[in-house]
Amino acid sequence: MDAVADLSDPALVARAQSGDLDAFEELVRRYQRGILRFCRGMLGNGPDAEDAVQDVLLTAWRRLPTLRATEAASTWLYRIASHRCIDALRKRRPDGGDPAEREASQTGSEASRRLPAGPEGAAETRLALDALRGHLAALPDTQREAWTLREVQGMSYQDIARITGEPLATVRGRIARARTALAERMDSWK
Template identity: 45%
Template sequence: MSEEGRGRMVTQTEADLDDATLVARSRDGDMQSYEALVRRYQGPMYRLALRMLGSTSDAEDAVQEVFLTVWRRLAQLQEDRAFVGWLYRTTTNRCLNVIRARRPQADVELDEHESTSTRTRPDHAAEVSEQMTALGQALTGLTPEQRACWLLREVHGRSYDEIAQTLGTTTQAVRGRISRARAQLAEVMAPWR
């Protein structure tokens, strides 16, 4: 291999590597590779936990616990390419356990990021804020399983099969939960149409 070729391999960053490579390196004890995975998926897992739990502190705790658990159990992952699905499953199950362990909270914070257009138009920002508050409250009215299915499908774009695997149920059950969640949310959100 030429000196130039070796230089390119050495300078390749974790951001350039695919998940399977980072997982394999992490399993071999490479903390930098695992940190790259955490940086890559911390945001989506936090948003999922925040929407499921309705509390920033609970979501932060849940995601921190998930990444610690995943690090400890990384050797148990059979296929490196299955990491993302495993991460979603672990996060969802952790959130469901937190929900079952406490009474549902009335307020659900959805996302602390505002779009540029809502910052420039205060009237629009107020309306969007009211809609997000209403949606957050509507989500707390769903069963934890319905909420998990709806969020994984509508917010995180997971397939019905992936959601079924994540929750350890059938695709038909997932479709039913999402259908009931959509109907219930549509009813509650009807004034906003």
């Protein structure tokens, strides 16, 4: 996956930092899809995720001089994306709660009403994935972030710790708690 191994070489980053738009576009090309997957995991598949990716890329362009030579471009970009998604989730809450959490509670009750087995296997799989998305949205932001970086992006625990700025043990705990909660909530889909 694009986030597991840093695909940028120091020369490409240095060129982008010196104002080379082609070099920055190459960095965008390498990481944009992975960042979009991450933002969708955090914010859902709606326009919020796409807006977040645009904000991440604009922020990255503006802050490119702050990227240290020793820091991987992927870790740096995912850290920006993580902060942007957490901010977006916090902004959702003042007006009566996170809409994703309300959707998750509705999806969860729908999940318990299993469709009969049969040729609609693909449709049932889609329902299960929708239920998973709803339950994922109901997790605390920090657990959702860690779980998405690990399970969707395939990042190492060390990379997640660097992105979130948390100790490795904290990252492991958040992922473990998220896995346990999702396994319990998805039990009816076994």
